[in-house]
Amino acid sequence: VIPPDSPIKDLPTNLDVIAARKRLSGVAIVTPLLNAPQIDEIAGRRVWVKAESLQRTGSFKFRGAWNRLTALKETGDAGRGVVAFSSGNHAQAVVIIMPADAPDAKITTTRDYGAKVVLYDRATEDREAIGRKIQNESGAVLVPPFDDPFIIAGQGTSGAELAEQIAAYESDPLDLLVCCAGGGLASGISLAIEDQRPRMRVRSVEPAGFDDFARSLVAGEHVSNEQQSGSIQDALLTPRPGFKTFALAQSRFGPGLAVTDEEALRAMALAWRWLRLVLEPGGAAALAAALFRRDAIEGDAVAVIASGGNVDPARFAEALATLD
Amino acid sequence: VIPPDSPIKDLPTNLDVIAARKRLSGVAIVTPLLNAPQIDEIAGRRVWVKAESLQRTGSFKFRGAWNRLTALKETGDAGRGVVAFSSGNHAQAVVIIMPADAPDAKITTTRDYGAKVVLYDRATEDREAIGRKIQNESGAVLVPPFDDPFIIAGQGTSGAELAEQIAAYESDPLDLLVCCAGGGLASGISLAIEDQRPRMRVRSVEPAGFDDFARSLVAGEHVSNEQQSGSIQDALLTPRPGFKTFALAQSRFGPGLAVTDEEALRAMALAWRWLRLVLEPGGAAALAAALFRRDAIEGDAVAVIASGGNVDPARFAEALATLD
Numbered sequence: 001v002i003p004p005d006s007p008i009k010d011l012p013t014n015l016d017v018i019a020a021r022k023r024l025s026g027v028a029i030v031t032p033l034l035n036a037p038q039i040d041e042i043a044g045r046r047v048w049v050k051a052e053s054l055q056r057t058g059s060f061k062f063r064g065a066w067n068r069l070t071a072l073k074e075t076g077d078a079g080r081g082v083v084a085f086s087s088g089n090h091a092q093a094v095v096i097i098m099p100a101d102a103p104d105a106k107i108t109t110t111r112d113y114g115a116k117v118v119l120y121d122r123a124t125e126d127r128e129a130i131g132r133k134i135q136n137e138s139g140a141v142l143v144p145p146f147d148d149p150f151i152i153a154g155q156g157t158s159g160a161e162l163a164e165q166i167a168a169y170e171s172d173p174l175d176l177l178v179c180c181a182g183g184g185l186a187s188g189i190s191l192a193i194e195d196q197r198p199r200m201r202v203r204s205v206e207p208a209g210f211d212d213f214a215r216s217l218v219a220g221e222h223v224s225n226e227q228q229s230g231s232i233q234d235a236l237l238t239p240r241p242g243f244k245t246f247a248l249a250q251s252r253f254g255p256g257l258a259v260t261d262e263e264a265l266r267a268m269a270l271a272w273r274w275l276r277l278v279l280e281p282g283g284a285a286a287l288a289a290a291l292f293r294r295d296a297i298e299g300d301a302v303a304v305i306a307s308g309g310n311v312d313p314a315r316f317a318e319a320l321a322t323l324d
Numbered sequence: 325v326i327p328p329d330s331p332i333k334d335l336p337t338n339l340d341v342i343a344a345r346k347r348l349s350g351v352a353i354v355t356p357l358l359n360a361p362q363i364d365e366i367a368g369r370r371v372w373v374k375a376e377s378l379q380r381t382g383s384f385k386f387r388g389a390w391n392r393l394t395a396l397k398e399t400g401d402a403g404r405g406v407v408a409f410s411s412g413n414h415a416q417a418v419v420i421i422m423p424a425d426a427p428d429a430k431i432t433t434t435r436d437y438g439a440k441v442v443l444y445d446r447a448t449e450d451r452e453a454i455g456r457k458i459q460n461e462s463g464a465v466l467v468p469p470f471d472d473p474f475i476i477a478g479q480g481t482s483g484a485e486l487a488e489q490i491a492a493y494e495s496d497p498l499d500l501l502v503c504c505a506g507g508g509l510a511s512g513i514s515l516a517i518e519d520q521r522p523r524m525r526v527r528s529v530e531p532a533g534f535d536d537f538a539r540s541l542v543a544g545e546h547v548s549n550e551q552q553s554g555s556i557q558d559a560l561l562t563p564r565p566g567f568k569t570f571a572l573a574q575s576r577f578g579p580g581l582a583v584t585d586e587e588a589l590r591a592m593a594l595a596w597r598w599l600r601l602v603l604e605p606g607g608a609a610a611l612a613a614a615l616f617r618r619d620a621i622e623g624d625a626v627a628v629i630a631s632g633g634n635v636d637p638a639r640f641a642e643a644l645a646t647l648d
Contacts, residue, residue: 026492029356029358030356031356032353032354032355032356032378034353034378036380038436051378053600054356054358054375054378054599054600054601056360058600105597112362168350272602272640273429273637275378276377276378276382276601276602276603276633276634277378277600277602278596278600278601278602309600310600313593313596313597313644313645313647316596316644317641317644320637320640320641321637323637
């Protein structure tokens with residue numbers, strides 16, 4: 001029996017993903033599943049790319065945020081206001097506490113959406129404590145970026161779409177590569193495919209040196225990253241897995257993968273050229289794993305989530321410069 | 325009565341678009357209809373963007389080419405081989421005769437797809453004559469880039485999709501802005517929306533100084549461009565409207581629009597930032613018209629086709645450099 005104050009109580013199921021799809025219907029973009037022969041050639045197998053960079057606000061984060069806020073309306077809590085913390089993508093969808101070293105584009109855009117932005121230092125400050133302080137002072141609802149059943153279920157809707165889309169093309173078992181920070185996206189997707197495509201398995205992709213999720217899966221318990229910053233894959237630097245997300249992952253995920261910043265930049269460039277997608281470094285991590293970790297992947301085909309495309313022009317120009 | 329050798333015989337109808345959709349079903353990408361509040365703000369109205377840059381081969385041209393080639397199979401002509409001329413997007417979908425000043429990315433990619441590429445000089449040579457010569461020598465089927473009922477109907481499938489997609493959001497009459505070279509895309513779309521959304525109207529968008537279609541509509545007869553080159557909107561430099569496309573346009577199109585190269589570059593940059601789309605200069609022309617010709621457009625909302633995204637990295641970097 002799970003005690004009522006356990007951080008792993010209220011784990012979502014695929015029923016919550018199905019409910020989230022109803023809330024998101026006609027609101028979120030049904031993002032396309034793309035592929036390109038030039039990408040397949042480099043990867044050595046067919047690569048299916050779910051383009052969540054085309055989602056409203058430029059990342060999958062809109063799905064969880066909308067699901068969470070719509071649920072607040074249903075329970076009558078919407079009038080209290082909302083507090084959230086995020087490295088940028090979740091913030092643009094809901095809004096607030098952001099690391100001071102987030103890309104300018106994410107901070108500016110979050111303010112453009114009308115949010116009050118509170119910056120903190122990744123190395124010395126605790127964003128969860130700042131969130132609780134603001135929540136206590138304002139009475140607002142704290143919306144966590146990933147460790148929440150509504151957020152996880154909302155992100156999972158991308159996996160439900162992918163499972164339907166890929167069924168038109170593939171019948172074989174497939175690795176499904178999903179970038180991982182706190183694990184909301186990957187764990188939500190694992191709920192959907194467990195029901196819809198049970199022979200597929202989710203595998204986490206993280207920045208090299210920040211693979212807390214992969215190491216936690218091996219260890220069977222929460223393991224933290226040693227560093228808090230130092231990768232351009234800024235969306236993927238969460239210090240440790242979430243409690244709910246890790247509880248879901250333990251019985252569902254395959255072995256995790258990690259990619260370097262150089263590989264992420266190269267994947268951004270190749271996605272620009274062959275898929276005409278704009279990806280941020282963290283958003284290209286799963287594609288980078290498909291392209292550059294081919295020996296660690298099984299099957300004739302692989303699916304990846306291209307999770308976001310909020311990036312500074314200078315960083316993007318850096319990626320383009322890797323092209324011949 | 326139209327004489328049997330008339331260039332305007334065999335005009336396609338929406339029934340041909342419907343047949344093309346069946347041929348393209350499960351093959352072409354159903355490209356998403358996107359919008360972003362930041363784009364709406366600049367344009368002064370809601371802007372719906374049909375992202376054909378995400379189509380296979382990076383432009384809408386795949387639709388017409390696939391429809392044409394599938395029809396060849398149906399008539400038993402597929403074994404004869406295929407000859408085509410194109411500034412690059414059509415060529416990547418079918419293959420051959422290209423202007424020597426086409427972007428490197430288009431020439432290289434066309435060869436990557438396995439095509440034999442024949443280059444010609446836009447200013448001094450006639451690509452149609454070169455095509456006929458190769459056709460006579462090889463017995464291959466000449467596939468024109470736009471003035472063909474199967475090509476027009478294939479391109480029109482993007483309009484059929486848009487009409488369905490936009491019905492979820494908009495009930496008002498709308499201008500639908502479509503870039504125009506030979507007019508295959510715009511005239512095909514006009515067939516689809518005439519049936520599905522009769523209060524919408526197609527309006528051509530061309531590079532400033534190359535607005536042969538707009539001027540032909542005003543004149544009521546074919547008018548040619550004075551120049552053959554000199555715009556970075558390389559996909560839109562066809563010297564004059566097609567016969568079939570113009571015949572369809574005369575009773576269906578609203579007044580044409582034109583945009584400068586600087587406006588196209590700026591639209592590329594804004595599409596990159598707010599829609600996370602990779603557009604080439606000509607592919608951004610219709611969006612540029614929505615953004616920078618607001619007084620010439622009617623209604624609270626406008627739809628545009630973002631037609632292609634095959635562009636050299638250096639040109640793309642030039643567009644990004646226009647961002648603050």
